[in-house]
Amino acid sequence: MADNVINFSIAVIALAFITILLLATFPGWHEEQNDSGSDVEIKPFPSRPVIVIAMAASTLASMLALVSMMWQHTASVAAATTAQNLGYGTVRSDVGATALALGWVGFALMALTAIALIVMYMSIRSMDQLTDE
Template sequence: MPNGRLRIAIQRMVPFIGYHHVLMILIMCSWILSALLLAGCTSSSSTTSSIYLLSITYHDRSDSSGAASIIFGNASTGGSVTVRAGYLGICARAADQEPWICASGASGLGMAFAGSGTERDPLDALQWAQRFKSDVVFPGFVFGAIALSALAFFGLSTFPGWHEERDTRTGSDIVVKPFPSRPVSRACLFLLAFASLFLMTSALWQHVAAATAASIISTSTQGYLSGSVGPAAAVLVWLALAFTAVAGIGILVMILSIHLLDGLTDD
């Protein structure tokens, strides 16, 4: 019986879901993905620690020859730390079996690995990650995209929805939906366009920055430190961009459709 009532309630509600409600859902999906991206490496949970921009690990190259390789090989003896850097935090662990330890900066993590009897981070992987987080990547574009899409979300919430009115000629109830405000529609379009631009800039920036940093770290340490780009963070930022862009395109299609209908009615 409760399932039947729920089904009937949903069937009554579906016809009143407007086009702008779908666009608002797309914006909410973009918010969730952006929030997950920013939350990467801010806590020790398996979910957030797996969302990172750059990962730095020690690599055994004991078979390498050359004076520089020997020097780095001797210096990196005992190094076993794996470090991950996100927009707002850094995670590290000393071995694959140990849990991740996360903090907002490298100083707190360095104290966590100190006093273990052996130097676990002789090549300063934590400092490499700290410099990457503080000097290379910039979360402001993601925050800006969230703010702009929030304004667009508020604008879309003002759009009129389906409602019943009484026809003065026939006396019967009819379902109507007025056209939304054109200035508000254009404002939402521009807001989502700039939000998409911000997310695209952030996506390209974080990918190029992480790939470049990984190459520089590997070259500077003769390969005893290796870096890799975080796949989860890349997927999240591009999906957030896709949802925001689709919402913007949806508003553009709506504006053009209303303009076309106005032209047909004028004729």
């Protein structure tokens, strides 16, 4: 079971890195002149294929992080409980709360990234539909 958690964690890191690389390709602010001749700052929309790939990568990474953290949490609590029960009260064990908290924070950040990309995609799609009409 530990091998699956490690494999999932490596996959999450790889997918998060791909998402970061794709987010780095999003266009930034630049200045253009409008009809009156004054400078206006404009930020163009990122391309749809890049958003879709980044959205898929971050969604898959957040799902894998959820499964990985659930397995890790369950395994660590089970190991601590087993050690206490087999020691007949002479052994006291604690679950690494900091490690578990860091893992759950990692999952929460990946889920937040996935949700933000989904909202961005839906917003751009609805704006495209409004401007087409």
